[in-house]
Amino acid sequence: MNSDEIVKLLIEARESYYNTDTPVMTDAEFDDLEEQLRAADPENEYFSSVGSGASTSDKVKHQIPMLSMGKAKNIDDINVWIKRLALNGGEPFIIEPKIDGLSATCRYKNGKLFYVATRGDGEYGQDITHIAEYVKDIPASVKFTKDDIEVRGELYLPRTTEFDTGGRPLRNNCVGLINRKENRGDLKYVRFAVYQLSGSESGDSEAGRIDLLAENGFNAVKYKLVYDAGEIDKFYNLYMECLRSDWEYETDGLIVSVDDRRLFEEIDSRWILDHHHHYAIALKPPAEFRETILNDVVWQVSRQGNLVPVALFEPVVIGGAKLGRATLNNFENVKKLKIEKGDTLIVQRANDVIPFVYGNKSSENRETFSGEIIAVQCPSCGSVPVQSGVHLKCINPECKEQIIQRIIYWVKNCNIENVAEASIRKLFDLGRIKGIKDLYELTEKDFEGIDGFAEKKILNFITEVRSSKRITPAELISRLGIPLVQKKSLVKMGIYTIQGFLDFNDDSYVIGKNIIEWKRDESNLRLLSELLEVLEITDAGQKESSGKVCMTGKGPGKRNDLAKMIEEMGYEFSPAVTKDLAILICDDVNGKSSKLDNARKNGIKLMSYEEFFGDKIIDMK
Structure with a gap:
């Protein structure tokens, strides 16, 4: 596969993982694909994105981005990471469970809950404040501070939940409950485990902040303070032996972080910050396996028309979960495994979470593949599918399930x-x-x-x-389901109107290629035309940004006020130094900090606060 094909698969997997309760590939497969892409195209803009975009209605912009995690597969990787940190020695590390749930943040202002939001793409999340009245771990108010704070954590279903999961993974059920439009009473089964407090002057220790949250009634994660790789390895072995099965939440590894928050900014400033922070890393466990007998394969239809195979097998218990079905991902994978009914399959629960078929013991010496389980017709409309990349695809524009899935996708993304x-x-x-x-x-x-x-x-x-019905051009385009296309990416592409979208023909970036490919499909253009007949397109007043601007050092006013002024001046404020940053504002352009050196190395313009804001500084005084 070339880079574009890999990106396409990764985006499909991300969207499924973060926005639906039916993932299309395992964590292990996802990680392997990312490694393939990183080896082939390390500068691909895919790596600057995190998670999956929230729907464009009721979006919440995170004050501090909710980034992803760098990954370590073993203790050797942890040793390499510690060596890169080049700390002075004696600084503690905090180890926490990497809960497999839905990442979320609760923002409090003046002691009152202001909103609850998902991580989304790391910069913008989805407003899910409606869950607060059902989830007992989200208090309506806090007493320990009146500061503007965020309490971050994971929404999850406990292993001992009384909710009827239907045999599906707990995470999938949790996402389904949170996305419900009706019958929300079952949200009472969802828990919220917190692991981070930001925006408060509540100490320099991550562990201390977790303790503070626990003391104030939050469901705080368990943690362990250690001082070297040997202690990390010892705790990891304990996790593998008993903790991952003892904890009430499902996990897909451990998070190891520098405990001293005062070191965070300096550590991050040594490298470009786009996908993950550098002061923390995720240590992931190997997957668990079980053998079982295949009873059947069913094929499900996605909104893109892809036929996704799902294996139905004799139930097995892995990591405390009873499993009777698992994804086979796509048509090519079924062919590769030469799967037949009655075969002995090796089922893996990657990172203790998503079940998938790892291998087929029965086909090890099988020279031919009968193909009896391959779908010869779409299970929804009966049309004959065609091969498209690694998938079998239904190309019938009138396919019932595709249409229904597209309607569901639209409703969800319009919130x-x-x-x-x-x-x-x-x-x-x-x-x-x-x-x-x-x-x-x-x-x-x-x-x-x-x-x-x-x-x-x-x-x-x-x-x-x-x-x-009232919708801006950017909102409409970003809801069409085009991979990677969100409001901020449309600005990057210079697309501000529907006509500009229709005329766009620049394939320099992956996003541009995705737009062009989408427009080649006549059924997509018909859909857009139909939507324009019933929607009221409003002028968003959106103008081209003058570029991204970040601040460092002590400024002439409150950071939030300065960020607002930056955006009023026509720039996009960035809370971190990224590859596409235009200007880094600082108190001394001749300073020698690692953040300034990094900016110079990447050709980012340095400006003093006085130079950038000019007379506006006088107005602030």
Whole structure:
């Protein structure tokens, strides 16, 4: 595969992992693909993105980016990381569980809960404040500070949950509950484990801040302070032996971090900061395996038309979870494994989380592959699929499941409340809707005779849908499901209008190639045309940014006020030094700090606060 093909697979996997309850590949496969891409194209802009973009409605911009983690596979990698840190010696490290849930942050202002948001792409998350009234670990207020703070952690379902998981992984169920549009009472089963406090002058120790949160009623993670790689290795062995099965939450490794927060900025300043912080690293465990007998393979249809194979096998228990199904990822993988009914499969639960079929013992000496389990027709519409890359694909534009999945995707990304998947399926089956456009043309009469739709529910449904009609060009384009295309990437591409999107033809970047490929499909252009008929496109007043600007050192005012002024001046504020930074504002352009040296090395312009803000500084005094 070339770089573009790898990026396409990675984006599909990210979107599935962060935004749905049905991941399409395992963590191990995902990591392997990332390593392939890093070896082939280390500067690919894919590596500057984190997670998956939140829907463009009700987005929350994180005051401090929620970045990903660098990865270590073994203690040797940890030793290399410690050597790179080049600390003075004697500084403690804090080890915490890497909970496999949904990363989230709770922001408090003046002691009151302001919002709850997902990590999203690290810069923007989705507002999920609605869960606070159900999740007992999210207090409505805090007493220990009136500062503007963020409490970060993981939303998860405990191993001992009473919620009926249907045999699916706990993380998948947790994401499904959080994304529910109706029947939200089951959110009471979701827990929130906190691991970080930011925005407060509450000490320089990460461990101390976790203790503070625990003392104030938060469900804080367990941690261990250690001082060298030997102690880290010892704790990791304890984790492998018993802790990962004893902890109430599922984990996919450990987080090792420098405990002294005063060192964070200096450590990060030595390298470009885009994907992950350098003062912490994730130590991931090897996967667990079990053998079982394959009973059948079913094929599911994605909104892109890909037929995704799922193995159904004799139930096995791995890491305390009973599993009876696992993804086979794609058509090419089924062929590679030469899978037949009755085969002995090796099922792996990668990083204690996502089950997948690792191998097929029965096919080790099998020279031929009958292909009896390969889908010969789309399970939804019955059309004959064609091979597209590693997938079998249904190319029928009228395929029921594809259309329904696209409607569900649109509703979710518009953050339309009170519109559940079950309701969409009912309306589709009864012929009341045939596509996204029809949602906006529904009237009370269209709900007549449908069980479960009382007057209030009908009114809520129609009101919520219509409230999403007013939309900016950037919001519309970013909701079309084009890989990597978000509002900020449209600015980068110089796309500010629908016509600008239609005329765009620059394939210099992966994002541009994705846009061009999407427009080649006539059905996509028909979808856009239909949406333009029913949506009200508003002028966002969006202007081209003059570039990204970061600040370091002591400024002439509060950091938040200065950041706001930067954006009012037409720039995009960046809280960290990144590769695409235009200007780094500092108190001394001739300074010798590692952050300034790093900026000079990467050709980033240095400006003093006085030079950048000019007379605006006088206004602040």
